[in-house]
Amino acid sequence: MRDLPEFADLRDFLAWCEGQGNLATISEPVPLAHAMTAVHRKVLEQGGPVLRFTQPIDGAGRRLKMPVVSNLFGTPERVCAGLGVTLEKLDDLGAFLAALRAPQPPENARDALSCWPMLKAALATRPKVIKRADVQSVCLEDDDVDLARIPVQTHWPGDAGPLITWPVVLTRPFGTDAADMHRYNAGVYRAQVIERDRLIMRWLEHRGGAAHMRSWHKSGEPMPVAIALGADPATLLSAALPLPETVSEITFAGALAGRRPRMTPARTVPMMVPANAEIVVEGWVYPDDVAPEGPFGDHTGYYNSVEPFPVMRVTAITTRKDPIYLSTYTGRPPDEPSAIGEVFNQLSLPVIRAQIPEIRDLWLPPAACSYRMAVISIDKRYPGQARRVMMGLWGMLPQFSYTKMIVVVDDDIDPRNWDDIAWAMATRMDPARDVMVLDRTPMDYLDFAAPEAGLAGKIGIDATNKIGSETMREWGNVMKTAPEDAAFATDLVARCLPELGR
Numbered sequence: 001m002r003d004l005p006e007f008a009d010l011r012d013f014l015a016w017c018e019g020q021g022n023l024a025t026i027s028e029p030v031p032l033a034h035a036m037t038a039v040h041r042k043v044l045e046q047g048g049p050v051l052r053f054t055q056p057i058d059g060a061g062r063r064l065k066m067p068v069v070s071n072l073f074g075t076p077e078r079v080c081a082g083l084g085v086t087l088e089k090l091d092d093l094g095a096f097l098a099a100l101r102a103p104q105p106p107e108n109a110r111d112a113l114s115c116w117p118m119l120k121a122a123l124a125t126r127p128k129v130i131k132r133a134d135v136q137s138v139c140l141e142d143d144d145v146d147l148a149r150i151p152v153q154t155h156w157p158g159d160a161g162p163l164i165t166w167p168v169v170l171t172r173p174f175g176t177d178a179a180d181m182h183r184y185n186a187g188v189y190r191a192q193v194i195e196r197d198r199l200i201m202r203w204l205e206h207r208g209g210a211a212h213m214r215s216w217h218k219s220g221e222p223m224p225v226a227i228a229l230g231a232d233p234a235t236l237l238s239a240a241l242p243l244p245e246t247v248s249e250i251t252f253a254g255a256l257a258g259r260r261p262r263m264t265p266a267r268t269v270p271m272m273v274p275a276n277a278e279i280v281v282e283g284w285v286y287p288d289d290v291a292p293e294g295p296f297g298d299h300t301g302y303y304n305s306v307e308p309f310p311v312m313r314v315t316a317i318t319t320r321k322d323p324i325y326l327s328t329y330t331g332r333p334p335d336e337p338s339a340i341g342e343v344f345n346q347l348s349l350p351v352i353r354a355q356i357p358e359i360r361d362l363w364l365p366p367a368a369c370s371y372r373m374a375v376i377s378i379d380k381r382y383p384g385q386a387r388r389v390m391m392g393l394w395g396m397l398p399q400f401s402y403t404k405m406i407v408v409v410d411d412d413i414d415p416r417n418w419d420d421i422a423w424a425m426a427t428r429m430d431p432a433r434d435v436m437v438l439d440r441t442p443m444d445y446l447d448f449a450a451p452e453a454g455l456a457g458k459i460g461i462d463a464t465n466k467i468g469s470e471t472m473r474e475w476g477n478v479m480k481t482a483p484e485d486a487a488f489a490t491d492l493v494a495r496c497l498p499e500l501g502r
């Protein structure tokens with residue numbers, strides 16, 4: 001099933017990256033506050049390698065022993081590698097995900113399921129329970145718990161303090177058994193360190209972790225939580241993927257990784273934890289225990305406002321003998337989440353096409369935060385179709401609720417090419433006729449341009465050719481060079497102007 005070797009843990013993946021010339025070790029001292037982000041950003045902007053900082057320096061100028069790894073998924077190619085596939089196989093994986101979501105797999109989705117029997121079978125397998133796990137080689141409990149031992153970055157000058165950015169947060173709903181790992185949720189939710197044994201869990205309200213918390217707190221019970229830091233690449237990416245609720249991220253990660261996930265009982269909470277992680281943080285979230293979170297720089301390129309979020313009381317930190325801390329920053333794109341977003345958007349194209357078949361391609365520009373703007377190409381056949389597609393995306397597919405701009409183009413336009421988009425808008429669109437503006441629709445509360453928190457307008461721009469009753473005028477014909485003339489020109493230029501071919 002996989003194009004690439006199995007990665008049993010983060011170290012295996014790092015070794016593979018190093019073998020590909022894709023890992024750089026920075027052995028000079030680098031301050032955890034701000035400077036490490038600046039280095040990471042500079043390298044990421046140039047499509048550079050994974051970074052291993054061996055001398056992280058804390059706020060008091062002390063060198064911490066634990067190395068920091070960042071830029072793990074700084075390029076779409078490395079995101080694909082983390083999923084275990086090359087870019088070519090990504091579309092097949094997307095078709096499989098679409099089939100998983102469909103209650104009645106359509107013809108093409110049935111094909112996808114039959115092409116991926118191993119993956120389907122793997123989703124039914126149970127994780128393997130390990131008694132002696134590497135991640136529990138060192139165990140700090142009670143008064144020994146100290147989050148300051150972990151080299152957590154303070155990313156931006158206006159940040160409230162240290163922020164854990166790549167935690168895989170494991171929760172399960174109230175009334176389930178700790179051994180029933182199919183019911184676990186794994187999500188990546190940033191966690192602010194506020195004391196040696198207290199973290200703020202910033203799961204947004206619609207996330208799996210928040211839903212589980214509500215189920216425990218409704219019964220007046222604290223919720224056990226386990227956080228895996230430095231999980232294997234398949235677990236990291238599965239936790240960030242919006243999987244169907246019926247699919248557990250843990251089993252999905254095992255299916256992607258090509259091996260049964262190794263789990264082990266946590267030391268101080270009734271949870272199972274990934275045995276192959278670098279670090280595990282265990283603890284409880286009590287009802288009504290909240291603290292002001294932030295401000296922190298976010299993927300929008302601005303600082304978030306301070307909001308109350310639940311507090312996790314840490315009861316244990318377990319680690320390998322020589323743990324590595326995995327970190328990243330979020331900021332104005334490009335950042336790692338935007339590289340991940342590019343790959344995930346391609347993965348979700350078959351799911352979107354299953355609902356709106358005339359969609360040919362879709363691009364969510366990373367520069368527009370990977371979700372606030374969409375450009376869609378369609379196979380247009382009838383008047384008004386572009387508007388129907390816009391309404392379909394906004395109405396039928398919840399992930400587009402926060403997409404405030406949609407541009408629809410024909411399928412001769414490349415929706416990933418700004419020159420093509422500009423040409424289509426300049427030549428096929430009339431602002432008075434082809435723009436649809438909606439008012440008071442749901443909006444990302446992070447969007448401070450929205451006049452009211454959570455409520456804002458949306459704009460749809462129909463930049464398709466107008467057909468039938470859409471126009472009374474004769475429409476333009478696209479000019480194209482005839483193939484024989486193009487071939488003649490290529491040949492002549494190669495002979496008479498060879499310097500142009502160089």
Ligand SMILES: Cc1cc2nc3c(=O)[nH]c(=O)nc-3n(C[C@H](O)[C@H](O)[C@H](O)COP(=O)(O)O)c2cc1C
Pocket residue numbers: 165166185186187188189190191202203204206207208209239240241242243328330337340
């Ligand atoms: C690096 C990174 C940081 C993230 N930070 C947050 C966060 O702070 N809060 C949040 O709700 N989602 C955050 N996300 C997005 C969620 O992890 C993602 O949507 C995931 O699918 C949620 O899982 P769930 O649907 O099981 O809750 C982050 C994703 C990444 C890759």
